[in-house]
Amino acid sequence: MKRLIPLLLLLPALASAQERGEVAFNKACAQCHQARTPTEKSTGLLGSRKPVGPYMDQVLRRKSLVEVRTWVESPHRINPKTNCDTRLLSRDELDGLTNFLATVAVAPQPSRRMMLRKQMTEQVAARDARDKAEAKAKSQPKNQGKK
Structure with missing residues (x-):
């Protein structure tokens, strides 16, 4: 408060x-x-003034x-x-x-195509990071560091 x-x-x-x-x-x-x-065309007596x-x-x-x-x-x-x-x-x-x-200044809404492209790029980056982490985990031996 x-x-x-x-x-x-x-x-x-x-x-x-x-x-x-x-x-x-x-x-x-x-x-x-x-x-x-203008969000809609308005015509007055003399028309609209651009x-x-x-x-x-x-x-x-x-x-x-x-x-x-x-x-x-x-x-x-x-x-x-x-x-x-x-x-x-x-x-x-x-x-x-x-x-x-x-x-x-109001930011324009992104087009559907741009939103889908962004989503796809994020998904590909996440998948690549996951694949890289899995490959790194598989390349390390299980008993590494143990005596």
Whole structure:
């Protein structure tokens, strides 16, 4: 219980940091990007608006947070032709934006094929280790070390 109380006291601070990151995203990125890929197509009166830039959850599947942070800090150093302008973000807003993007990044579910491949690799490794141990046990004489 003693450990739980400080954590409960930190929850509002974490929520406000999340909100600051979302505000920073809306301020600097939302003109061209959306945080998450829409799960379903929604068509309003004017149809659906696709962002100019990629969805950030998809970017974070390919790039690390450090790489995205480097981009956000100085996009024109990486790509001089970019329209991305993040000069007005303070250091605190950059931190909040990075934390917000970390919550956006949801690891994709591995495909069935990848799961089966992983399972097969683990089973083959276990079988090889077992066979190696059995071969080592058979190669040693039973009365070794006895006088």
